[in-house]
Amino acid sequence: MILEGTGRMSLNSVTSLLHEQPSWTDGYPTFNASGSFFGTQWHEIHPQYWTKYQVWEWLQHLLDTNQLDATCIPFQEFDVSGEHLCNMSLQDFTRAAGTAGQLLYSNLHHLKWNDTSLMGSWKEDNYFYDSGYGGTVELVESKAYCRAQISVNAVNHQPLDASDIKRTQDHLPKSHKKHTPRGTHLWEFIRDILLHPEKNPGLIKWEDRSEGVFRFLKSEAVAQLWGKKKNNSSMTYEKLSRAMRYYYKREILERVDGRRLVYKFGKNARGWRENEN
DNA sequence: AGCCACTTTCCTGGTT
DNA sequence: GAACCAGGAAAGTGGC
Numbered sequence: 465m466i467l468e469g470t471g472r473m474s475l476n477s478v479t480s481l482l483h484e485q486p487s488w489t490d491g492y493p494t495f496n497a498s499g500s501f502f503g504t505q506w507h508e509i510h511p512q513y514w515t516k517y518q519v520w521e522w523l524q525h526l527l528d529t530n531q532l533d534a535t536c537i538p539f540q541e542f543d544v545s546g547e548h549l550c551n552m553s554l555q556d557f558t559r560a561a562g563t564a565g566q567l568l569y570s571n572l573h574h575l576k577w578n579d580t581s582l583m584g585s586w587k588e589d590n591y592f593y594d595s596g597y598g599g600t601v602e603l604v605e606s607k608a609y610c611r612a613q614i615s616v617n618a619v620n621h622q623p624l625d626a627s628d629i630k631r632t633q634d635h636l637p638k639s640h641k642k643h644t645p646r647g648t649h650l651w652e653f654i655r656d657i658l659l660h661p662e663k664n665p666g667l668i669k670w671e672d673r674s675e676g677v678f679r680f681l682k683s684e685a686v687a688q689l690w691g692k693k694k695n696n697s698s699m700t701y702e703k704l705s706r707a708m709r710y711y712y713k714r715e716i717l718e719r720v721d722g723r724r725l726v727y728k729f730g731k732n733a734r735g736w737r738e739n740e741n
Numbered sequence: 742a743g744c745c746a747c748t749t750t751c752c753t754g755g756t757t
Numbered sequence: 758g759a760a761c762c763a764g765g766a767a768a769g770t771g772g773c
Binding site: 683706719 | 762764
């Protein structure tokens with residue numbers, strides 16, 4: 465699993481995470497054979513024993529697999545251990561995360577009562593949301609879908625199955641079904657690194673946060689991370705940047721002249737603004 | 742099977 | 758000269 469796009473955490477917790485993870489200190493994540501930062505992945509053990517970081521991973525996994533907007537889950541409300549998490553009531557979840565709290569509660573409930581040895585397959589199978597392509601899905605529609613997922617899930621009190629997915633998709637406008645690749649697109653991958661720099665520090669930074677201007681600090685490291693995500697070990701910044709340039713025409717990115725490694729989000733890029741509703 | 746969106750790969754030529 | 762930028766052309770990939 466590639467660790468991209470995490471939630472917001474307090475500076476203290478981020479600092480403690482950095483201390484917990486020596487391999488992180490070079491500014492570019494390294495992975496052991498299981499692909500985990502800490503040796504044991506969150507889905508391999510009972511939620512009761514999750515560290516704060518694993519709680520965080522679980523939240524991120526829900527966002528990633530369901531292609532939910534990062535604003536759906538307030539990460540700062542979940543700077544807690546697995547034990548604490550398991551003691552939280554539905555009301556606690558709702559208070560912490562609003563409507564998304566029900567989704568979180570249901571998923572956690574499922575994990576708590578299922579054999580952890582089965583979680584690996586569950587983890588792979590519970591991808592029940594494909595985003596629209598190229599950032600053309602309006603955020604409002606995305607949130608409506610998010611609500612649809614939550615309501616279906618809340619009724620069942622278990623992860624959505626294929627029929628749930630079908631049912632939910634049937635309520636979507638036709639445009640949502642046009643092209644629905646799994647996983648994020650390049651611009652979303654870049655956006656998520658920017659939104660959660662604590663996960664991959666020092667790779668890309670905002671130059672002008674409000675204008676959506678950003679700069680690559682370690683261009684080849686970003687390319688390698690992108691390649692890792694796409695299972696392509698020969699990815700280079702040269703090739704990644706070609707894909708970036710194709711975004712100009714689609715207005716997902718705007719050209720920034722004269723500044724090396726600097727790009728700017730365009731009007732068709734979603735989810736990068738601080739208070740995007 | 743074929744279309745489509747989205748890259749990926751390769752390239753030439755230009756700029757910093 | 759290395760690193761980056763611009764964009765054409767074509768191939769590859771995966772969903773539908």
